[in-house]
Amino acid sequence: MDTAVEEPQPDEFICPICLELLYKPLVLPCGHAGCFWCIHNAMQGLSFSTCPICRQKYNVCPSVCSPFYYYLKTMYPKTFAQREADIKKEEKDMREQSSPSPTMPEGFDPSSPASLFKCEGCHKFAENPGVPACGHLLCDECCVLEKCVVCSLKITYIPNVCASLRDHIHDNYAGLCSSGPLSSSGGGEVRDKFFKVEGPGVKIQMIGDTTARVEIDEENFLHFHLGCDMCGMFPLRGAVYQCLDCPEKVGYDLCSTCYELQKDVNTGKFNQTHTKDHKMVKRPFNVTKHHLILANNP
Incomplete structure (x- = not known):
């Protein structure tokens, strides 16, 4: 008898550009996420880029979010492995190198995937996570500081809540959230309006x-x-x-x-x-x- 547990469908973690499981996810300032190569290839080299979902402007290519990456790898191992093989083949064909594979977050317990949603700065459970340009997953309080408390890189914008992670956390780990499950789902919560249009200098x-x-x-x-x-x-x-x-x-x-x-x-x-x-x-x-x-x- 086959007792293998069927892998869940990663419907809430689909890249809006390639429509596949997010691979090496980048979280944009607006809170929406995409694959590393999808976001990089969609960016404009002459002016501001826009989110493929909400069309909010941005001018930064974030680093890969390590906890997000390892959560997808842990929860969807078969789909992740196939995506990894496909991307490596594409990179070989293009003769391109991707960004380095993220290092495993400190203290990560594979038997407890929810541990990946602890703020990498203060280690509190980040039920409404934000991800600045450096790629670290932070809680509300750490997101609004002048510098990232993990790497000391200047936080040039206040990141919106990552919508897909927030919804997933509240739906699956409500017991760890102070506010319990969400009543509705939506896009990234706007914490701040940041980018302004400037001339070419x-x-x-x-x-x-x-x-x-x-x-x-x-x-x-x-x-x-x-x-x-x-x-x-x-x-x-x-x-x-x-x-x-x-x-x-x-x-x-x-x-x-x-x-x-x-x-x-x-x-x-x-x-x-x-x-x-x-x-x-x-x-x-x-x-x-x-x-x-x-x-x-x-």
Whole structure:
């Protein structure tokens, strides 16, 4: 007699882009989640990107949420294994590297998947979890701090509650929640309105009918198609530092804040072989046709 327990369907953890089980999930500022490659490929290198579900604007490529990743791997092992095999084949065909596989969260007990929903900062049960750009799963109180209490990376936006995780937690672990089960389900709860539209960091002043003078605002200069390999800002704005020694085609770049505050070597969004001995230099402010078009059409 077959006594194997049938694997549940991961209907609430389906990527809105590929419509498959989330693999290496990224949680956007609005609280909706998608696969690493799906989100990365859908982002705009010239301006703000928009969530495929709610259309809220964002300009950061988050890191993979480790507790979310291991929860999916634990609860849906067969589906997860097939997704992993499919993605690895696609990466091999594309000759691309994905982000590093997340490290297993400290104190995780495979026999108790709910342990993955403890705030990685204060270790309280995060019944309404938020995930900032660094990828750590945090509770309400830790989400609103200036820096992540786990990695000290600056929290550049207050993340909305991750809707799919919140609903799943309240439906399946209501006994651990102070508020009990939810009466209804919806999108991410809006904690804050954060992103504002800014120009390309270039001003054009006409001199006569045919001559123009271009002025560069270095603090707000937009570097199209470049993203920070620590905080995930994309596209980058202001001073940008690039590694001269990383051999990968994708390169390795940091925004000015991460360049000044970095204390540990970060492998980057695409598993680059960056080390502390590598030389980093400030990128030049190269004005392109995209800057001129945006400056003329604010």
